[in-house]
Amino acid sequence: MTKTPQAADVADLPIDAVRPPRPGRWIAAVVAAFALVWLAYTIIVNENLHWDVIAEYLMDGRVLGGLWVTIQLTVLSMVIGLALGILAAVMQLSGSPVLRGASALYTWFFRGTPLLVQLIFWFNIGLVFPSFGIGVPFDGPKLIEWQANELITPFTAALLGLAINEGAYMAEIVRAGIRSVDPGQREAAEALGMSHRQVLRRVVLPQAMRVIIPPTGNQFISMLKTTSMVSVIAGAELLTVSQRIYLGNFEVIAMLIVASIWYIVLTTIASVGQHFIEKRFERGHHALQVRVRRNLRPFSRGNA
Amino acid sequence: MVEPKVRIRSVRKCFGSVEVLKGISLDVPEGGVVCVVGPSGSGKSTLLRCVNRLETIDSGRIWVDGDLIGYAEQGDRLHHLRPAQLCRQRQDIGMVFQRFHLFPHRTALENVMEGPVVVKGVAKGRARERAMELLERVDLADRAGHYPAQLSGGQQQRVAIARSLAMDPKLMLFDEPTSALDPELVQEVLAVMRDLAASGMTMMVVTHEMGFAREVGDNLIFIDGGVIVEQGHPRDVLANPRHERFRAFLGQVL
Numbered sequence: 001m002t003k004t005p006q007a008a009d010v011a012d013l014p015i016d017a018v019r020p021p022r023p024g025r026w027i028a029a030v031v032a033a034f035a036l037v038w039l040a041y042t043i044i045v046n047e048n049l050h051w052d053v054i055a056e057y058l059m060d061g062r063v064l065g066g067l068w069v070t071i072q073l074t075v076l077s078m079v080i081g082l083a084l085g086i087l088a089a090v091m092q093l094s095g096s097p098v099l100r101g102a103s104a105l106y107t108w109f110f111r112g113t114p115l116l117v118q119l120i121f122w123f124n125i126g127l128v129f130p131s132f133g134i135g136v137p138f139d140g141p142k143l144i145e146w147q148a149n150e151l152i153t154p155f156t157a158a159l160l161g162l163a164i165n166e167g168a169y170m171a172e173i174v175r176a177g178i179r180s181v182d183p184g185q186r187e188a189a190e191a192l193g194m195s196h197r198q199v200l201r202r203v204v205l206p207q208a209m210r211v212i213i214p215p216t217g218n219q220f221i222s223m224l225k226t227t228s229m230v231s232v233i234a235g236a237e238l239l240t241v242s243q244r245i246y247l248g249n250f251e252v253i254a255m256l257i258v259a260s261i262w263y264i265v266l267t268t269i270a271s272v273g274q275h276f277i278e279k280r281f282e283r284g285h286h287a288l289q290v291r292v293r294r295n296l297r298p299f300s301r302g303n304a
Numbered sequence: 305m306v307e308p309k310v311r312i313r314s315v316r317k318c319f320g321s322v323e324v325l326k327g328i329s330l331d332v333p334e335g336g337v338v339c340v341v342g343p344s345g346s347g348k349s350t351l352l353r354c355v356n357r358l359e360t361i362d363s364g365r366i367w368v369d370g371d372l373i374g375y376a377e378q379g380d381r382l383h384h385l386r387p388a389q390l391c392r393q394r395q396d397i398g399m400v401f402q403r404f405h406l407f408p409h410r411t412a413l414e415n416v417m418e419g420p421v422v423v424k425g426v427a428k429g430r431a432r433e434r435a436m437e438l439l440e441r442v443d444l445a446d447r448a449g450h451y452p453a454q455l456s457g458g459q460q461q462r463v464a465i466a467r468s469l470a471m472d473p474k475l476m477l478f479d480e481p482t483s484a485l486d487p488e489l490v491q492e493v494l495a496v497m498r499d500l501a502a503s504g505m506t507m508m509v510v511t512h513e514m515g516f517a518r519e520v521g522d523n524l525i526f527i528d529g530g531v532i533v534e535q536g537h538p539r540d541v542l543a544n545p546r547h548e549r550f551r552a553f554l555g556q557v558l
């Protein structure tokens with residue numbers, strides 16, 4: 001007959017078990033550490049890398065100018081892209097087949113063709129439409145008219161290309177977000193007498209944001225890097241200016257490293273920002289999470 | 305004769321080829337409390353949802369306070385109301401749902417303020433004062449700053465009632481307001497509804513709480529298969545159910 005332990009014994013039964021040996025893991029760790037050290041060594045002592053040039057150009061005026069253009073392009077095309085995405089998503093979920101079709105056509109076309117092609121296309125739009133105007137459609141008289149080659153600078157072409165392309169992807173993200181909201185929310189809002197617009201703005205979108213924001217953050221971070229594609233139309237952003245500099249001083253690798261350092265700085269800052277914004281939109285759900293977490297771990301240190 | 309607050313005439317409603325309401329007619333007098341009972345799928349929720357036009361009807365007429373719901377009568381033709389007019393009609397009809405549907409991203413107080421501020425354009429300060437009064441009335445003034453996820457089911461449902469009352473409705477619709485609640489939380493919600501009925505609110509209540517129906521209801525209707533099978537004063541019909549189907553139903557819920 002086994003003796004059941006008394007309460008006093010139960011209170012203190014430390015588990016001090018011996019783990020089985022894991023030689024494989026140790027070997028893998030040693031190999032990885034060795035590879036890292038070797039890689040760092042070869043980079044640091046490599047004379048072809050010209051660390052002095054990298055240091056010299058990191059804060060160069062032209063590089064900083066390109067950095068600023070990259071930031072502007074990213075922020076503007078994300079903002080416009082998000083607006084287009086919301087518009088396309090709302091059209092997609094509307095009752096009108098015409099609106100749904102237009103939205104589907106938009107996402108189908110811009111997701112189905114390479115961004116690089118779109119950028120070159122926008123830059124050369126003047127070949128198709130030499131002038132833009134406001135006036136009577138179907139070749140009627142024009143009120144105002146612009147020449148395409150005045151309007152379409154590398155920057156506007158880049159912005160058009162990036163924003164319209166982004167909008168097509170954001171549409172999908174926004175649509176998933178809107179669909180994630182309990183239909184009961186919409187009904188409760190309608191029962192209060194809210195209009196469709198009010199329901200969308202006050203009830204559906206704020207809740208959809210929780211689902212929309214994490215992938216949008218990823219899109220933003222990816223956009224920081226995607227702007228480098230604009231270099232094919234000489235968009236004056238970070239990669240373009242770096243290229244211009246190395247065409248003069250032949251420091252190809254050094255300038256690419258300068259650009260990469262800035263891209264990494266930008267994406268790191270954006271990732272930190274993403275973390276805090278996601279926290280902010282957890283409002284009302286955060287409390288539940290804390291509660292669930294506390295309930296699952298009743299003896300945690302109670303850091304609510 | 306006094307105009308009834310709600311007048312429902314020969315309402316039919318189909319979902320696809322299934323006819324869910326097969327000609328419902330019903331009057332609710334000013335300040336009356338109608339309790340709607342019936343088996344699952346009999347069309348109780350659909351009936352309430354037709355009254356505030358969350359569902360369209362296929363034939364029949366519904367008037368609330370003399371206003372035809374969903375249409376304008378011009379000559380002998382009906383014209384669909386414009387969306388803004390539908391919203392106007394809904395403002396005067398409160399609805400409380402089985403699963404509360406509070407706005408999770410707003411506090412209890414903000415939930416109650418939302419309707420007046422957004423729909424009626426009431427100033428925030430004024431709306432906040434009124435919302436606090438209503439939270440007081442449902443005994444939740446101390447939870448004003450809590451988010452729905454931090455409230456119990458019974459508390460959430462009381463906030464939902466306050467949210468509807470904030471629009472000063474002429475009529476309140478309750479769709480099984482206590483069915484999603486743990487038994488010990490049912491009474492706190494029923495108490496609020498009892499007070500509301502005593503204050504003279506006209507109410508249509510879908511419920512399985514026969515005690516509440518007997519005590520508060522002026523009229524009880526039993527719906528089965530999309531028609532009203534039996535109706536009368538709750539005390540009478542509950543004591544002497546005439547139809548076999550109603551008797552069988554009562555046998556299950558009591």
Ligand SMILES: Nc1ncnc2c1ncn2[C@@H]1O[C@H](COP(=O)(O)OP(=O)(O)OP(=O)(O)O)[C@@H](O)[C@H]1O
Nearest residue numbers: 319320324342343344345346347348349350351480
């Ligand atoms: N949007 C809809 N589309 C199709 N069918 C529906 C829809 N809403 C309800 N129904 C059907 O209509 C019938 C009546 O539904 P209703 O929700 O009114 O029943 P109920 O009496 O409220 O039932 P319960 O007690 O389960 O809530 C059911 O058969 C249901 O499946």
Ligand SMILES: [Mg+2]
Nearest residue numbers: 348349350479
């Ligand atoms: Mg129902």
